[in-house]
Amino acid sequence: MADGAEWSRGYARQASADFAMYQMLEDASTGEVCHRLQFLQMACEKLVKATLCRADEGAAGAVQSSHAYVKRHLPTILRAEVALVNLPRAKAREVQQRGKHLAEEIDVLAPAVKRGGQRPDNCEYPWEDGNGTLHVPRDWSFIPAQLVVLPAGRTILRLIRSAIDRLVV
Numbered sequence: 204m205a206d207g208a209e210w211s212r213g214y215a216r217q218a219s220a221d222f223a224m225y226q227m228l229e230d231a232s233t234g235e236v237c238h239r240l241q242f243l244q245m246a247c248e249k250l251v252k253a254t255l256c257r258a259d260e261g262a263a264g265a266v267q268s269s270h271a272y273v274k275r276h277l278p279t280i281l282r283a284e285v286a287l288v289n290l291p292r293a294k295a296r297e298v299q300q301r302g303k304h305l306a307e308e309i310d311v312l313a314p315a316v317k318r319g320g321q322r323p324d325n326c327e328y329p330w331e332d333g334n335g336t337l338h339v340p341r342d343w344s345f346i347p348a349q350l351v352v353l354p355a356g357r358t359i360l361r362l363i364r365s366a367i368d369r370l371v372v
Contacts, residue, residue, distance in 0.1 A: 211257035215370035218249035222367055226360075229351075236348045237326040237340035243347065244273070244312035244326065250363060251276040253370045269321075274310035278303045284362040295356075298362070299357040308346045 205213075225242035230235050251272040281302040285295045314325040323330040329339045350356045 207256045207259065211253045211370060214253035214256060215367055216250045218246045218253060218367045219371055220282070221249060222246035223365060226364075235341040236345060237343065239307075239311065240312055240345055240347055241326040243351075244309050246367070247273045247277055247306070247309050247363065248313065250280065250367050250370070254280055254366070257370065271310060271313075271315070274307045277306035277309070280366050281306075281359060281362050284366050288365070290358075294358070297355050298358050300358050301350065302362075303351065305347060305350045305359055308350065312345070312347065 221242050221312065225239055225246055228239045228242065235345050254276065255272070278299065282299055285298055290298060311322045312326045323332065324338065324340075324343055324345070324351075326340050326345065329337055330335050351360060
């Protein structure tokens with residue numbers, strides 16, 4: 204039976220592959236934005252699960268049954284990464300503030316996370332809004348796509364990559 208360290212490394216390795224795919228698609232401006240963001244969402248979710256499994260031997264079973272982890276745990280991971288790279292105080296504060304907002308938005312990219320029915324938009328499946336209008340992910344303007352191109356967004360992406368790499372070893 205695999206222990207928490209093995210689960211952590213497994214999640215981290217898959218997070219690394221998902222993040223590499225996100226970066227490849229983003230750098231080449233290839234594919235639909237919804238596909239790029241789906242890989243970012245999956246990478247962040249697996250990064251969080253890897254971190255939780257590393258910290259708690261019994262977490263492996265619990266994290267397999269939910270997608271709603273990014274909003275709650277990614278800001279803590281980013282805060283730890285900010286401390287490791289010793290960003291200037293103002294930059295660190297901006298990265299943490301924008302990182303919290305980005306984590307909230309990344310969390311709802313998963314179709315299973317709907318914020319109590321208030322946010323049906325997701326990067327995988329069509330959804331119907333409160334007016335009965337059908338929306339398709341490939342046509343939707345997602346907030347994370349706008350947030351990651353800001354200077355703090357690029358820093359956040361580097362911190363995510365760094366956190367994943369730290370767990371893969």
